[in-house]
Amino acid sequence: MKLVLNSYSFVFDREIVKLLLEIEEFKGSWKAYGNLAPERLIELKRIATIESIGSSTRIEGSKLSDAEVERIMAGLSKQSFRTRDEQEVAGYAFLMNEIYDSWEEMPLTENIIRQMHSLLMRTSDKDERHRGEYKHVENSVAAFDSSGQQVGIIFETATAFDTPRLMGELLEWTNIELTKRSLPALIVIGMFVVAFLAIHPFEDGNGRLSRALTQLLLLRHGYVYAPYSSLESVIEATKDSYYVSLRATQKTLGQPEPDWSVWLHYFLKALVKQVRNLKRKVETENLLKTMPEISLRIIELLKAHGKLSISEAEKLISINKFTLRAHFKNLVAEGHVIRSGKGPATRYSLPQREVSERELGK
Known part of the structure; x- marks a missing residue:
């Protein structure tokens, strides 16, 4: 697999600029928006975390409702979970709790990403052999029929042989771009996510891990409101557009000038929706004070x-x-x-x- 990390092919258009401005304006005014009582902020975060865990696992096929996710989160201290869906929810919950508690000590490195994957798979017996390890078998994205039979390959991911090299290149490039600040952090984060999913570095859990990494990078780059509104629930509700936009950009990543636009338009629109949802929640909370x-x-x-x-x-x-x-x-x-x-x-x-x-x- 050839991966061309050429940010110079990215073009700002009017819509991209408008979306970025709305997000950055909210980021700058979050202290004013977030002046709720501590117990209300805690409750907003608790609800958003449940929504994020439920949505991120349902995107990958889980059938558990948010109410069932809440029940599992209340019993995270137990040692085993009955079904695959419960195991995935518990693993994602452990990972999100770790990110929210320790994001300041979690730089974007291979070691941190491996640790995050290990935590994500912590409760899954099936995944014990490859927790925190890059894939040793090929895992191209396939299409299946109603009987579960594979009918074709949708997208060819990186080979197991190429994965360590490509991940090293992606992380080096991303950290350099985030340090240079020649592009807005949100643009670089979006580019990282689409390239990470193109590589598909782990045997399983790549989608869930990509969304957890998005949360980590948002927090580390000043978007501290992120835990109070679920980005994953926005993605779940627009899952078809999510996959279409990913594939549209991923198929160009081997070209000299990748076309980042389709994915980044989707990604920024999802972030704007996250912001608007949180605005509405905070405004509702403020209204409740006088009710x-x-x-x-x-x-x-x-x-x-x-x-x-x-x-x-x-x-x-x-x-x-x-x-x-x-x-x-x-x-x-x-x-x-x-x-x-x-x-x-x-x-x-x-x-x-x-x-x-x-x-x-x-």
Whole structure:
């Protein structure tokens, strides 16, 4: 495999500049946005971590919901996990906890990446033999039919023989580019990720590890808001565009002038969506500070139970339905709660805001 790490072929266009400016503006103002009470920041981080772990493992085929991920995270101290999905969730949780605790002491080196892979595979019995080791067998990205039979190769990754050399070149180039600062850090991080996945240096876990490395690099380059909003959930919701943009750039990486544009447009749009999601969460938290206590209790009820009628809410918090009806009406008018159904079938729920493929320019 030939890998041409030519950053000079990257071209700034109007959209790239606009996306970068929005992210950098939020980065600079995070202290103002993040002036929530410590316990609320902790809760935002906890929720985002659950979403990130759930999404990153589901991108690779896991079937576990965020609620099941939360249950597994609560029992990380136990020594074994029953299924492959549970093992992958636990491994990703251990790795994310390590990154959030120690990112300042984790430079981008081969040793750190190997350690991260070892931690990612810590709970997987199947992967014990190759934890923290570059691949010894070929692992090109293949397509499979509904019966699980391979029907073709989508993308040829680096050979096992070439992997150590290519990883050494990629890490040296990335660290030089990040130190030179001739390009914005986000552009270099995006280039690193697409090249890392083209090499596919480990036998398994490359996708999950690439997303964990993205979090590490964001933190190390000043994007300290990253743990409070899940980038992985944005990628999960736009998975088709994620893979299409990766392949579009990866197939040019052996050319004298790689075409970075398709992947970097996707990558920056995903980062912008992450920022906007966090903005909305913080603004909601600030609104909650001034919300009447009963309205706050209604919001918490809906978070816990999903859809509720006024009668059901009345039974749960022992407040008469006439008072509750007034608060529900105000919450609906202000956009904090959605009303559905009519008459006895009326139910209330929180708004569901999900990123779509269209939002990321599919």
